[in-house]
Amino acid sequence: MALNINWTPKAKETFLVIISFLESNWSEKEVSKFVSATDRIIGLISLFPNLFSQSGKKKNVHRAVISKQTSLFYRVKKGEIELITFWDNRRNPKSLKI
DSSP states (O other): OOOEEEEOHHHHHHHHHHHHHHHHHSOHHHHHHHHHHHHHHHHHHHHOTTSSOBOSSSTTEEEEEOSSSEEEEEEEETTEEEEEEEEETTSOGGGOOO
């Protein structure tokens, strides 16, 4: 059974920042590839919440790598998945706040 997906405001914001960056610096094809990859990963998370490894930042927070440059952090809650934030993997991990 697939769990519901809940986007936090920070997840929405960071996703839109990435889309905006891709639109400004890359082609529509790259934007489409990123959105498709994100949808595929979120679908997998919904079906298999513990598929991706725990992040080590906090208990029950998982990290799914969407691309070489981007990861998605999420947590499993009762009956739902909470998308926390999208993260640029090139940034200093110490600045990640979950």
